[in-house]
Amino acid sequence: MANSKLIExxxxxxxxxxxxxxxxxxxxxxxxxxxRTPIRDNDVLVITHKIVSKAxxxxxxxxSITPSTFALRVGRHxxxxxxxxxxxxxxxxxxxxMVKGLIITETSHGFVCAxxxxxxxxxxxxxxxLLPQRPDKSAQQIRNKIRAxxxxxxxxxxxxxFGRPWREGQVDVAIGIAGLDPFADYRGMRDQYGYDLKAxxxxxxxxxxxxxxxxxxxxxxxxxxxxxxxxxxxAENVSSRSLARKPARDLFR
Amino acid sequence: MANSKLIExxxxxxxxxxxxxxxxxxxxxxxxxxxRTPIRDNDVLVITHKIVSKAxxxxxxxxSITPSTFALRVGRHxxxxxxxxxxxxxxxxxxxxMVKGLIITETSHGFVCAxxxxxxxxxxxxxxxLLPQRPDKSAQQIRNKIRAxxxxxxxxxxxxxFGRPWREGQVDVAIGIAGLDPFADYRGMRDQYGYDLKAxxxxxxxxxxxxxxxxxxxxxxxxxxxxxxxxxxxAENVSSRSLARKPARDLFR
Numbered sequence: 001m002a003n004s005k006l007i008e009x010x011x012x013x014x015x016x017x018x019x020x021x022x023x024x025x026x027x028x029x030x031x032x033x034x035x036r037t038p039i040r041d042n043d044v045l046v047i048t049h050k051i052v053s054k055a056x057x058x059x060x061x062x063x064s065i066t067p068s069t070f071a072l073r074v075g076r077h078x079x080x081x082x083x084x085x086x087x088x089x090x091x092x093x094x095x096x097x098m099v100k101g102l103i104i105t106e107t108s109h110g111f112v113c114a115x116x117x118x119x120x121x122x123x124x125x126x127x128x129x130l131l132p133q134r135p136d137k138s139a140q141q142i143r144n145k146i147r148a149x150x151x152x153x154x155x156x157x158x159x160x161x162f163g164r165p166w167r168e169g170q171v172d173v174a175i176g177i178a179g180l181d182p183f184a185d186y187r188g189m190r191d192q193y194g195y196d197l198k199a200x201x202x203x204x205x206x207x208x209x210x211x212x213x214x215x216x217x218x219x220x221x222x223x224x225x226x227x228x229x230x231x232x233x234x235a236e237n238v239s240s241r242s243l244a245r246k247p248a249r250d251l252f253r
Numbered sequence: 254m255a256n257s258k259l260i261e262x263x264x265x266x267x268x269x270x271x272x273x274x275x276x277x278x279x280x281x282x283x284x285x286x287x288x289r290t291p292i293r294d295n296d297v298l299v300i301t302h303k304i305v306s307k308a309x310x311x312x313x314x315x316x317s318i319t320p321s322t323f324a325l326r327v328g329r330h331x332x333x334x335x336x337x338x339x340x341x342x343x344x345x346x347x348x349x350x351m352v353k354g355l356i357i358t359e360t361s362h363g364f365v366c367a368x369x370x371x372x373x374x375x376x377x378x379x380x381x382x383l384l385p386q387r388p389d390k391s392a393q394q395i396r397n398k399i400r401a402x403x404x405x406x407x408x409x410x411x412x413x414x415f416g417r418p419w420r421e422g423q424v425d426v427a428i429g430i431a432g433l434d435p436f437a438d439y440r441g442m443r444d445q446y447g448y449d450l451k452a453x454x455x456x457x458x459x460x461x462x463x464x465x466x467x468x469x470x471x472x473x474x475x476x477x478x479x480x481x482x483x484x485x486x487x488a489e490n491v492s493s494r495s496l497a498r499k500p501a502r503d504l505f506r
Contacts, residue, residue, distance in 0.1 A: 005475075007468055009260040112419040121453070122444045161455065165418050166365040167426065168498050169436050169456025171463070183422050184470075191375045192474070200374070202414065203422025204467065210424070211464030214457065214483050215260055217437075221445070222258075230467050245421050 007229040010037050011215040011222040018223075020057040024138075025145025027051075028224055037226065039152045044227040045142070046157045046212035049175055050122055050129055051223040052138050058130040059123060060087055074098065084118070087128055091116035107131060110244035111175060113162045132158065135176025136239050143178040155179035155232055158240075159209035172213035174205035177240050181233040182206075204232065205243060260482040263290050264468040264475040271476075273310040277391075278398025280304075281477055290479065292405045297480040298395070299410045299465030302428055303375055303382055304476040305391045311383040312376060313340055327351065337371070340381055344369035360384060363497035364428060366415045385411065388429025389492050396431045408432035408485055411493075412462035425466035427458035430493050434486040435459075457485065458496060 012031045018024070024047065032039050039045070053059065067075065067082035071089060075082030078100050085103065092105035096112055105116045109131065117131040132138045139156040146154055158176030163169075174182060182205030212225040265284045271277070277300065285292050292298070306312065320328065320335035324342060328335030331353050338356065345358035349365055358369045362384065370384040385391045392409040399407055411429030416422075427435060435458030465478035 005264045005266070005468060007262040009262075009464075011258050013258070121448050123446065123448075125446055125448065161453070166498050167456065167459065167496055168502075169454045169459070169496070171456055171460050173420065193376065193378055195374050195376075195378065200414070201422045202466065203420065203424055206420065206422070207424050207463040207466055210460040211262075211467060213455065213460055214464060214480075215258060227467075243420055243422070245419050249421075 005229070007227065009211060009215050010226040010228065012224040012226070013220075013222060015051070015221065015223050018051045018054040020055065020059070022055045023145065024052055024055050025142040025149070028142065029146060029149050031224070032226075039146060039150055039154060039226065040228065041153050042228075042232075043152070043154045044157060044180065044208055044230055044232060045146070045154055045224060046159055046209055046227060047139075047142065047224040048172075048216060049117075049132055049135065049158050049160045050119070052132050052135070052142075052158055052176075053129050054123070056132055056138065058132055060128050060130065062087070062126055062128055074103070078103070084115075084120075084128065087130070088116045088118050091118060091130055109135065109175070110241055111162075112244070113160070117160055117175070131160065131175060136178060136241075137176075139176040139178035153179070153234075155234070157205055157208055157212075159212060161213070171206075172209040172216075174203075174209045174243060175240055177205050177238050177243075179234060179236070180205070180238065181235040182238060182240070182243055184233070203243065205240075258482070260480065262464060262468050263479040263481065265477040265479070266473075266475060268304070268474065268476050271304045271307040273308065273312070275308045276398065277305055277308050278395040278402070281395065282399060282402050284477070285479075292399060292403055292407060292479065293481065294406050295481075295485075296405070296407045297410060297433065297461055297483055297485060298399075298407055298477060299412055299462055299480060300392075300395065300477040301425075301469060302370075302385055302388065302411050302413045303372070305385050305388070305395075305411055305429075306382045307376070309385055309391065311385055313381050313383065315340070315379055315381055327356070331356070337368075337373075337381065340383070341369045341371050344371060344383055361386075362388065362428070363494055364415075365497070366413070370413055370428070384413065384428060389431060389494075390429075392429040392431035406432070406487075408487070410458055410462055410465075412465060414466070424459075425462040425469075427456075427462045427496060428493055430458050430491050430496075432487060432489070433458070433491065434488040435491060435493070435496055437486070456496065458493075 065083040067086040071086040094106035096104040143156045184202040186200035215225045318336040320339040324339040347359035349357040396409045437455040439453035468478040
């Protein structure tokens with residue numbers, strides 16, 4: 001098909017369980033070789049944070065946790081394991097809302113999400129996975145490894161599954177980025193009628209994360225996806241903190 | 254590349270300006286023929302609402318609007334054209350927030366978004382485009398036309414660009430759906446460790462809309478995209494109302 005604007009999404013399959021100390025960059029390169037889809041320049045690699053967190057040892061055994069008085073009380077009040085509550089609090093800098101079974105907080109990174117991104121799925125029973133401590137740094141390390149080992153210049157997005165207000169269901173969003181401008185900013189540009197597109201700043205990093213989720217499927221063990229053919233704006237020293245809305249700009253706090 | 258799970262996104266290019274009374278189904282079939290990418294069974298077609306609204310005559314000339322006293326006052330208060338305010342109010346059933354230049358409302362469909370989805374970009378100067386009145390019906394009609402004319406069974410998503418709380422930038426979401434279950438519901442399923450995925454309901458309709466936006470680019474006149482290779486769950490009589498979070502379930506009202 002001779003369509004220069006075609007975008008392809010290629011899942012990495014057959015990546016085995018990740019444990020602490022493994023190198024996600026190496027694992028992705030290895031997987032791309034095995035399935036004969038070599039990484040190319042300008043690919044966007046979207047990687048679920050879970051394998052990054054596991055590789056970085058961001059996994060806690062709940063048995064090791066002693067909940068505080070506050071965590072015990074909150075746990076009783078909302079019907080949630082106080083040890084989990086303790087871990088969630090340890091990852092947060094602000095409590096947004098607590099209702100039965102659910103705590104919404106602002107994480108130490110500034111993301112507002114359920115349970116501070118702490119998650120019990122796809123991990124050994126009794127364990128709980130945290131978000132990476134510095135997801136942009138994690139993304140950059142993977143990007144650097146790929147450049148060093150294959151010579152290819154890519155962008156990397158680390159993703160997680162977040163709920164959102166107003167709309168049902170969850171979607172994947174970007175929590176770590178490297179090598180691309182996370183926004184497509186049309187402000188100051190004009191459409192074909194000469195209208196100034198003053199309100200249009202698209203968060204393409206989140207759209208890329210959501211797109212990749214379509215290839216991931218929670219039961220299929222696809223922890224990483226190549227998005228190929230998307231023309232992104234390259235950028236260095238980017239930060240996923242720019243994706244968290246500043247309090248002053250957030251109408252809904 | 255022998256990867257059975259590859260997803261492709263193919264933009265429809267060269268679709269000219271749409272005017273009232275045109276048939277979007279016909280136009281998409283014609284475009285797919287011209288660019289030699291025939292529609293296939295199980296394609297998801299994502300179509301920006303703007304061309305649907307234009308075809309359905311959901312365009313208002315602002316000169317024809319007489320603002321109410323309330324619209325005049327709001328316009329003065331937040332610094333927005335009172336005629337625009339009047340149109341926004343006419344499309345809304347609840348006001349969520351007003352700040353300078355921006356009104357966030359719940360539309361008659363139940364979507365919470367800026368300016369009730371009313372938009373001045375990519376339309377003749379002095380005109381303003383509304384959302385389709387019944388976007389699910391619009392999606393179904395396009396789907397039916399494609400089935401009738403090509404024999405192909407597809408799903409259709411009508412999309413718009415929405416802002417969201419907590420995160421910077423806008424993303425495309427689904428405002429009309431036909432032929433697919435908008436959610437991938439993992440509740441009750443177990444991951445490889447036997448953990449019950451109790452919180453996982455992914456809004457794949459929004460993810461598909463966001464993915465398609467990556468092919469659209471606001472300046473490139475790509476109003477529709479084929480997403481091919483995504484295995485969706487077929488469903489009839491679906492409604493985008495299910496995508497709007499019910500007030501009782503929304504922690505953020």
